Amino acid sequence: AQSVTQPDIHITVSEGASLELRCNYSYGATPYLFWYVQSPGQGLQLLLKYFSGDTLVQGIKGFEAEFKRSQSSFNLRKPSVHWSDAAEYFCAVAYGNTGKLIFGQGTTLQVKP
Amino acid sequence: DAGVIQSPRHEVTEMGQEVTLRCKPISGHDYLFWYRQTMMRGLELLIYFNNNVPIDDSGMPEDRFSAKMPNASFSTLKIQPSEPRDSAVYFCASSLAGSTDTQYFGPGTRLTVL
Numbered sequence: 001a002q003s004v005t006q007p008d009i010h011i012t013v014s015e016g017a018s019l020e021l022r023c024n025y026s027y028g029a030t031p032y033l034f035w036y037v038q039s040p041g042q043g044l045q046l047l048l049k050y051f052s053g054d055t056l057v058q059g060i061k062g063f064e065a066e067f068k069r070s071q072s073s074f075n076l077r078k079p080s081v082h083w084s085d086a087a088e089y090f091c092a093v094a095y096g097n098t099g100k101l102i103f104g105q106g107t108t109l110q111v112k113p
Numbered sequence: 114d115a116g117v118i119q120s121p122r123h124e125v126t127e128m129g130q131e132v133t134l135r136c137k138p139i140s141g142h143d144y145l146f147w148y149r150q151t152m153m154r155g156l157e158l159l160i161y162f163n164n165n166v167p168i169d170d171s172g173m174p175e176d177r178f179s180a181k182m183p184n185a186s187f188s189t190l191k192i193q194p195s196e197p198r199d200s201a202v203y204f205c206a207s208s209l210a211g212s213t214d215t216q217y218f219g220p221g222t223r224l225t226v227l
Binding site: 100103 | 117146155156157158161169204206211213215216217218219220221
């Protein structure tokens with residue numbers, strides 16, 4: 001079955017430290033990959049997406065993600081975390097053009113001052 | 114653009130009552146999605162529409178749930194009768210194209226069924 005796994009439910013990093021959030025997917029073909037962020041009490045906002053081409057994609061707020069086909073992964077990174085980055089992060093996969101996004105369970109990021 | 118608009122933002126109701134959640138997508142978007150978010154099950158797609166036509170409702174939990182999109186600028190998600198296990202945050206999202214396009218989410222409706 002198609003699935004998305006975010007192995008880390010909760011991550012705490014110090015402000016200014018680097019960040020990597022993991023995402024693994026299960027799918028036979030090349031999927032369309034997304035990272036969304038959800039601040040408390042708000043809807044989801046797209047950070048970045050990958051469809052094809054360069055496997056390193058840049059997004060908003062200084063985030064980037066790298067698609068690794070051999071590892072079925074699409075990890076999100078940021079070189080220096082800001083306190084305002086504290087939120088919940090969701091990896092999502094779309095399969096073909098079915099209109100359906102499959103979301104991971106989310107990773108909650110806490111930023112220590 | 115005002116973004117995706119959902120109403121109400123909060124709804125508290127008693128078990129057995131009918132609940133109607135409303136969504137106004139971004140103008141010009143052809144796709145509309147309804148999601149439910151709970152601690153236990155995460156973010157689940159309930160149903161989505163393309164050009165006002167329901168395409169996939171396989172995520173609708175049971176017959177108590179129904180969704181309509183009478184025109185391009187309005188959709189409703191109805192629960193009748195409501196049960197405590199329906200308590201969740203319900204999100205509406207819209208996009209220009211299908212799943213390959215960015216989905217823009219509304220702020221959500223937090224539903225509490227007592």
